[in-house]
Amino acid sequence: AQKITQTQPGMFVQEKEAVTLDCTYDTSDQSYGLFWYKQPSSGEMIFLIYQGSYDEQNATEGRYSLNFQKARKSANLVISASQLGDSAMYFCAMREGGYGGATNKLIFGTGTLLAVQP
Amino acid sequence: DTGVSQDPRHKITKRGQNVTFRCDPISEHNRLYWYRQTLGQGPEFLTYFQNEAQLEKSRLLSDRFSAERPKGSFSTLEIQRTEQGDSAMYLCASSSPLPTGANIQYFGAGTRLSVL
Numbered sequence: 312a313q314k315i316t317q318t319q320p321g322m323f324v325q326e327k328e329a330v331t332l333d334c335t336y337d338t339s340d341q342s343y344g345l346f347w348y349k350q351p352s353s354g355e356m357i358f359l360i361y362q363g364s365y366d367e368q369n370a371t372e373g374r375y376s377l378n379f380q381k382a383r384k385s386a387n388l389v390i391s392a393s394q395l396g397d398s399a400m401y402f403c404a405m406r407e408g409g410y411g412g413a414t415n416k417l418i419f420g421t422g423t424l425l426a427v428q429p
Numbered sequence: 430d431t432g433v434s435q436d437p438r439h440k441i442t443k444r445g446q447n448v449t450f451r452c453d454p455i456s457e458h459n460r461l462y463w464y465r466q467t468l469g470q471g472p473e474f475l476t477y478f479q480n481e482a483q484l485e486k487s488r489l490l491s492d493r494f495s496a497e498r499p500k501g502s503f504s505t506l507e508i509q510r511t512e513q514g515d516s517a518m519y520l521c522a523s524s525s526p527l528p529t530g531a532n533i534q535y536f537g538a539g540t541r542l543s544v545l
Contacts, residue, residue: 315471344531354518356472356536363531402471406532415460415524416485417534419471 313338315403317420324393325428331378332388332423334403340364343407345386346417347377350400359401362386390425398427431455433537435521441543442511449507450540454523461504462534463496465489466518478504511544518542 314337324330336345347359362370362377370377378387390397401424404417434453442448454461459480464472475494477485480501490496493511498504508515518541522534 346533348536353538354541355538356520356522358533358535361531361533404471415477415532416462416474416487417464417472419473421469421471 313340313405313407313418315405315418315420317403317423319423320421321424321426323426323428324390326395327392329389329391330393330425332390332401332403332425334386334388334420336384336386336403336405338384338405338407340407343405345377345379346404346406347375347386347388348402348404349397350402350422352399356402360388393427395427395429398425400424433521433523433535435519435537435540437540438538439541439543441545443545444513445510447507447509448511448542449505450519450521450542452504452506452521452523452537454503454521455525455535458523458525458535459501460524460526460532461498462522462524463504463506464520464522466520466539467516472520475506508542511542513544516542516544 316335343364345362349357360372360375362379374391376389400422402422403420436451461478463475466472476496478498493509496506518539520539522536524532524534526532
């Protein structure tokens with residue numbers, strides 16, 4: 312069965328430092344997509360970064376990068392130069408199926424609460 | 430380019446009452462999703478529309494829940510005879526497989542339901 316595991320319920324990081332949020336996934340599909348979302352206290356889920364299972368390069372979006380290790384089934388999020396505004400809940404999610412995705416639903420992990428300290 | 434809009438943001442109701450939520454997707458997105466999120470958990474998939482067709486429903490979507498997307502634009506999620514266990518954040522998302530094929534889902538701010 313498809314599953315996303317986030318083992319860090321909460322993390323602290325000093326402002327301007329880098330932080331890695333862990334995510335492992337389980338799927339029997341060869342084609343899938345991996346996503347990270349940020350959820351501030353306001354509740355909105357904000358898309359951060361996407362990695363396709365066939366993408367050979369790790370995805371990057373500004374200060375966000377996704378460390379994709381397919382053999383280990385891990386998709387860790389790296390945030391460089393943390394800012395106070397990065398304090399939020401972070402969710403890893405997976406969509407089975409290739410581009411377009413026959414199964415379009417996202418499976419989410421339980422999230423990691425990140426607190427950035429000044 | 431406006432994002433996904435949900436209304437209302439908050440709803441308090443008494444057990445047994447019916448409630449209806451509305452979602453307006455990003456205008457060029459033909460796919461629309463509903464999720465439910467309870468405290469301390471990630472969102473859980475409820476249902477998915479492609480244009481006006483409801484193509485997938487979760488087992489979480491009991492008979493008391495119904496979703497529609499007339500004309501393939503906005504969508505409504507109705508809960509009949511609400512129960513305290515329905516208290517949650519209801520999130521709507523929309524996506525398009527174009528241009529990259531990644532089908533990234535963009536979420537609204539959610540409707541927080543409290544059933545007393």
